Each structure stands twice: as C-alpha cells, then as structure tokens.
Amino acid sequence: MRVPHRxxxxxxxxxxxxxxxxxxAEFRAHLEHCASCRREEEELRRTSRLIRRLAPPAVPQxxxxxxxxxxxxxxxxxxxxxxxxxxxVATAVLVVVLVAVPALLGHRDRLRAAEGGPDVFVRLAAxxxxxxxxxxxAFLGLVTTDASLRLAGEDPRxxxx
Amino acid sequence: MRAPGTLWLxxxxxxxxxxxxxxxxxxxxxxxxxxxxARHAVIAQQIVDYEGTKVLSVLRGxxxxxxxxxxxHKRPGKSRLEYLSPEGLAxxxxxxxxxxxxxxxxxxxxxxxxxxxxxxxGVPSPGxxxxxxxxxxxxxxxxxxxTAVLRMEPLAGRGERRLWVDRTTGVTLRYxxxxxxxxxxxTSYFTRISFGLNMPxxxxxxxxxxxxxxxxxxxxxxxxxxxxxxEKSLRLPLPVPETLPGGFVLAGGRAVESGLLRAAHMHYRxxxxxxxxxxxxxxxxxxxxxGEPVAELGPGARSLTVGVMRLLxxxxxxxxxxxxxxxxxxxxxxxxxxxxxxxxx
Numbered sequence: 001m002r003v004p005h006r007x008x009x010x011x012x013x014x015x016x017x018x019x020x021x022x023x024x025a026e027f028r029a030h031l032e033h034c035a036s037c038r039r040e041e042e043e044l045r046r047t048s049r050l051i052r053r054l055a056p057p058a059v060p061q062x063x064x065x066x067x068x069x070x071x072x073x074x075x076x077x078x079x080x081x082x083x084x085x086x087x088x089v090a091t092a093v094l095v096v097v098l099v100a101v102p103a104l105l106g107h108r109d110r111l112r113a114a115e116g117g118p119d120v121f122v123r124l125a126a127x128x129x130x131x132x133x134x135x136x137x138a139f140l141g142l143v144t145t146d147a148s149l150r151l152a153g154e155d156p157r158x159x160x161x
Numbered sequence: 162m163r164a165p166g167t168l169w170l171x172x173x174x175x176x177x178x179x180x181x182x183x184x185x186x187x188x189x190x191x192x193x194x195x196x197x198x199a200r201h202a203v204i205a206q207q208i209v210d211y212e213g214t215k216v217l218s219v220l221r222g223x224x225x226x227x228x229x230x231x232x233x234h235k236r237p238g239k240s241r242l243e244y245l246s247p248e249g250l251a252x253x254x255x256x257x258x259x260x261x262x263x264x265x266x267x268x269x270x271x272x273x274x275x276x277x278x279x280x281x282x283g284v285p286s287p288g289x290x291x292x293x294x295x296x297x298x299x300x301x302x303x304x305x306x307x308t309a310v311l312r313m314e315p316l317a318g319r320g321e322r323r324l325w326v327d328r329t330t331g332v333t334l335r336y337x338x339x340x341x342x343x344x345x346x347x348t349s350y351f352t353r354i355s356f357g358l359n360m361p362x363x364x365x366x367x368x369x370x371x372x373x374x375x376x377x378x379x380x381x382x383x384x385x386x387x388x389x390x391x392e393k394s395l396r397l398p399l400p401v402p403e404t405l406p407g408g409f410v411l412a413g414g415r416a417v418e419s420g421l422l423r424a425a426h427m428h429y430r431x432x433x434x435x436x437x438x439x440x441x442x443x444x445x446x447x448x449x450x451x452g453e454p455v456a457e458l459g460p461g462a463r464s465l466t467v468g469v470m471r472l473l474x475x476x477x478x479x480x481x482x483x484x485x486x487x488x489x490x491x492x493x494x495x496x497x498x499x500x501x502x503x504x505x506x
Contacts (some may be wrong), residue, residue, distance in 0.1 A: 010410040113422040114447035117439075118474070118483065119323035120419040121426075122467045123275075125485040127382050128428050130278040132435065133285065134313070134324060136336045136349045138217050138230045139469075140278050141242045141255040146265045146380050146468045148273040156468065157249030158268055 011041050015048065116151060123147035166454035168472045190309050190328075195297040196290060198309045198326055205331025207237040213354030216244075220346040222466050232351075238279035239365040256367045260381075272369050275378040291409065292316050293432030301325060304351055317408025318431035318489070319492075330356055338434075342489050347469065374481060385413025391425045397480070399440055405496045407488075409436055412461050425464040436486035448479040449474045455490075458497055464490045475502050 013019050014027045031038050126143040129135055146156035190198060212233040218222065218225050228250060231243040238259030244250040252267035257277050264273040298310040308325040325335035335350040369375060391414040392399050403411050409429035417426045417439075424441035452463030462475035471495040473484045482500060484493045 005372070015354050042415050048203065074217065103190070109421045109445070113441070113445055114449055116237070116419070116420060117424075117481075118439070118449065118465055118467060118485075120417075121424075121437065121439045121483050121485050122437075122470045123378065123425060124417055124426055125435075125470060127276055127278065127379075128426070128437055129435050130282055130382070133206070133280040133289070134322065134333075134336075135280070136217070136240055136333075136347070137234075137240055137278070137280075138215050138228075139219065139336075139347060141230075141264075142217065142219065142228060143469055144248075144262075144275070144278060145253060145255060145266070145273070148264055148275065148376075149266065149269075150467065152269070152271070152273075152376065154266075154269060155227050157247070159249070 011037065011044055015041065015044055082132060119147055119150040176454065190297055190300070195295050195311065198297065198314075199290065199295055199311055201326075201331035202324060202326045202333055203280075203289070205327075205333075206234065206280055207282055209330045209332055210235050210358060210360060211332055211354055211356045212358055212360060213328070213351045213448065215349055215351050217349045218345075218347070219469050220343065221468055229278075233360060233364060235360050235362075235365055237282055239275070239362075240279065241365055254420060256365055258317070258365055258367075263369075265367075265370065265373070270370065270374055271374045272367070273376050273378050276381040287481055291432060292410065292430075298323070300328070303327075304353060306334060306354075308334055313433050315364060315408050315431035315433045318433070319407065320488075322433055325350075332356075338487070340489065342491075346487065379419070383415045383417075385428055386415055388414055388427070391416055391427075393427055395423060397425060397440065397442060399425050399427070400439070400478075400500075401438065402499065405429055405436070406499050407431060407492055407496065409496070426449070434487060436484060436493075439483040439485070441481045441483075443476055443479050443481050448476065448481075455494060455497075457494055458501070462497075464493070473497050473499075 008020070010027070014024065015106045019027060031041060089115075123144055126140060126147060129143075130140055164438055193201075212231075215230050215232050217228045217230060217303040219228070220226075226247070228247065229245040231241075231245060233241040240255075240257045240259070242255040245252040254263075254265045256263045256265075257279050259279045259282070262275050262277050262278050264275070265271075266273070293364075294314045296312045296314075298312050301308055301310050303325050305329045309328055311324045311326060312321055313324070314321045319341045321339050323335075323337040323339075324333045326332075327334050332354070334354065336348065337345060338347040340346050386394075388399055388401060388411070392500060394416045399414070401411065403415075405411075408431045410431070412428045412430050412435075414425055414427040417424055422441060422445055424439045424446075427440070429436045429438065448461040449463045449465065452465040452472075454472070455462040455464050457475070457477065458475040462473070465472040465474070469487055470485055471488055471490055471493055473490065473496075475482055475497060477500075482497065484496055486493065
C-alpha cells in the first residue's frame with residue numbers, strides 16, 4: 001500500500017521532529033517509495049541549514065525606544081477612580097442650571113413680589129373701587145396714578161426715593 | 162344742554178326703573194325721596210356733561226394733601242382729569258374713554274395705559290343701597306347752586322360719606338369721607354363748574370406725545386367670580402369667610418397676575434367702602450421688607466401706608482395675605498384675626 005503524499009507543513013514537522021513516533025515511522029516508510037517527497041524533504045533540510053548559518057540581523061539603534069515611546073503614547077489611559085476635572089465642572093454647571101438657577105430666580109421673584117406686590121395690590125384695589133358709582137373720580141384718578149408710578153419705581157410726587 | 166325740568170323727569174324715570182321693592186321710610190325733598198336723590202347722583206354721570214375745577218384734600222399718612230384738578234366729563238362714561246397743583250402733580254393728565262384709561266406723567270414723559278376707571282353704566286343695580294343707611298341732612302348751596310346733602314353710613318360698619326348733590330343736574334358738587342377715629346379723611350368740592358359745553362370728543366381721546374414711553378399697567382378688570390371658581394383657577398385653597406368684622410360682605414373674587422405673581426383678589430364691601438384681600442402662595446411672595454411690625458399676626462406681619470391706602474400683610478398656612486383698604490390699621494388687624502381663625506366654609 002502506498003502512503004499518500006504529505007503536505008509541506010508535515011514534511012517540515014518531520015524534519016523538526018515534531019511528529020509522534022508512529023507518524024515518524026509512517027512518514028519514513030513513505031519517503032522510501034516517494035521520490036517527490038524525498039526531494040521536498042531534502043530541499044527543506046537545505047534551506048533550514050542555510051538559515052541557521054546566517055548571522056542574526058542587527059536591530060537599528062533606538063528602534064526599541066521609539067517603539068516603546070509610540071506604545072506609551074497610544075496607550076489608553078487607565079480610568080482613575082476619581083472623576084476628571086472636566087466632568088466635575090460639567091456636573092457642577094448642570095446642577096447650577098437645573099437646581100440653583102431656578103432656586104435663585106424663584107428667590108429673586110419672591111423678593112420682587114414682596115417689594116412690588118403691595119403697590120400692585122393698591123392699584124388693583126383702586127381699580128376695584130371704580131365700581132362704586134359714588135366714589136369721587138378725581139380722587140380715584142389720584143390713587144391709581146400714584147400706584148402706577150410706585151409700580152414704575154417712581155415717587156408719585158417726584159421726590160427722590 | 163337739556164332744560165332742567167326735562168332733565169329731572171328723565172332722571173326720575175330712570176330712577177323709578179331701579180327702585181327697590183322693599184319700602185322704607187325716608188325723608189322727602191320737594192316730593193323726591195332720599196333714595197331718588199341718591200339715584201339721581203348715580204344716573205347724572207350718564208346724562209350730564211360738565212367741566213370744572215375741583216379742590217381735593219386727601220389724608221396721606223399723617224397730613225392732608227390738597228390738590229387742584231381740572232375735571233371734564235362727557236356722557237356716558239368719558240372723562241378727562243388734569244392735575245394742576247401741587248407742583249409734583251402739575252401736568253398729570255388722565256383720560257378715560259370708558260374702556261381704557263391713559264395717564265400721562267410729564268416729568269417721566271411716560272403714558273401708563275390701564276383699565277377704565279369709569280363708573281358702571283346703565284340703571285343702578287338693585288343692591289346698590291343694600292347694607293347702607295342713607296339720610297337727607299338738608300339743603301345747602303355749593304358755588305351758588307342748591308344741593309341736597311346726603312349722608313351714607315354702612316349699616317354694620319363705621320365711617321360715613323356725605324354728598325352734596327346738585328338739585329338741577331344730579332352732579333355731586335361736594336364730597337366727604339369721614340372715619341370715626343381719623344375724622345375727615347377725604348374731601349372734594351368744585352370751585353367752578355359749567356354744564357352742557359358740547360365738548361369735542363378729541364378732548365377725551367388720548368394723544369401720546371412724540372417720543373413718550375407707553376407702559377401697560379394691566380388688563381381690563383375681570384368680573385367678580387364665586388370663590389370656588391377663583392380657587393379652581395389658581396389651584397389655591399382660599400379659606401375666606403363670607404363676612405369680615407365691620408360689616409364687610411364678600412362680593413366675589415378674581416384671579417390676578419403681575420409678572421410671575423399670581424394671587425386671588427377677594428372684594429369685600431360694607432355698603433360704603435370696600436376692602437380688598439389678596440392671597441398668594443408664600444413661595445411666590447416673600448415677607449415685606451418695609452412697614453411696621455404687627456405683633457398680633459406673628460413674625461413677619463407688617464402694616465403699611467401707601468398713599469391713602471392702608472395695607473396689612475401676614476403669612477398663614479403657606480399663604481401670604483394682604484388686606485388693602487382706606488381703613489385704620491386697627492380695623493384691618495381685627496379683620497386679619499378673623500381670617501386667621503380656624504373655620505369651615
């Protein structure tokens with residue numbers, strides 16, 4: 001029975017002694033009958049001998065450092081357990097925008113209402129009094145116009161407030 | 162101008178339309194009842210044109226301020242007021258066409274536009290004389306014209322107003338308001354008056370001076386609504402009683418807005434005067450930064466005098482209450498205490 005031709009990588013494994021004893025024996029038997037595989041085996045052995053004879057190539061000076069530097073530069077930094085400053089700032093801004101600003105604006109509006117509310121109410125009360133047909137109109141005009149001026153932040157008689 | 166006799170007939174015919182069904186004994190003046198004279202005073206504003214100069218004295222704080230004003234009225238609801246003195250008021254003009262009022266302030270070169278302050282038009286409402294006692298004090302002459310002197314007092318309240326009603330036209334030539342504690346708080350009288358001048362409409366049409374700033378001070382006054390509707394509109398519980406000490410009765414309320422401030426405006430009347438109660442969320446209106454402390458109403462409560470009005474501000478149950486009226490602070494405090502008491506409406 002003829003042993004079938006072997007692939008080049010099996011011949012290479014035979015040369016390097018990487019086959020099992022049974023495979024070694026089987027391959028040797030095949031070589032006795034197969035001139036083609038013998039030529040192939042001889043060729044590979046010669047190449048291997050030539051390579052072993054060659055001097056190892058010299059590594060260019062500084063290559064290792066350059067590669068190391070490149071690797072260092074491209075390395076993704078490890079995440080720290082502490083948030084980055086930009087993240088802290090962004091979070092703070094978000095908190096200010098979503099919480100503090102409305103709170104401050106609400107506080108400001110509340111203070112404004114406390115300051116201007118009484119003048120608004122005086123004017124509205126005077127307007128409501130217009131429904132009284134006996135009310136003196138010149139008096140009513142005086143009260144409402146004074147209230148409008150107070151709402152505008154002006155003294156009704158032009159005095160410095 | 163109509164003949165005086167014709168005018169009287171018109172006035173009495175209109176007055177008869179609105180006479181109350183319940184009869185009450187009233188003194189008469191030449192065959193005319195005191196209520197008819199009072200109605201005449203109301204209706205005159207809708208049927209008489211006049212122009213005159215009036216002197217107005219008003220209690221502001223601890224002193225009286227006297228003002229001179231040129232007053233013109235064109236039926237049914239147009240008016241023009243031009244304040245002549247004191248110096249700080251001189252040149253102030255208020256024009257009202259029955260729908261809108263314009264106030265021009267020369268020193269600011271600004272026009273303030275707001276709702277009309279004209280009295281209600283039409284036949285006087287049947288409830289106009291409810292809860293008030295009206296009596297005829299006699300007759301007097303004012304600037305040479307015969308007048309009927311009326312006194313109006315709230316049945317359950319204090320204070321009074323007096324009107325000198327021109328017997329020919331029905332126009333009130335003199336007016337006074339008195340408080341039992343403070344005495345005379347306001348008085349006005351014409352020093353001259355002319356009737357039926359056929360004044361041009363242009364006199365009652367506002368002309369914004371070139372370059373003047375126009376400021377809108379608010380929308381037209383909304384009609385009064387039941388409390389429940391105001392509560393629903395504002396989503397704010399309003400524990401307001403139907404009556405307040407001094408004989409003030411709740412007439413209704415409305416939701417009002419100024420900037421971001423939304424409040425309920427409840428209107429109380431005693432038959433002669435009115436008091437306004439404003440209720441806002443404390444989260445929308447802080448404690449007042451001015452005024453005198455009012456210990457009875459807790460920390461932060463204050464009383465203020467703003468022109469002729471007195472204000473009382475306090476907080477209760479997350480709401481900021483403000484009472485506004487031409488009343489002594491003691492009266493407002495007793496009202497506030499009544500409002501702060503636990504109650505079920």
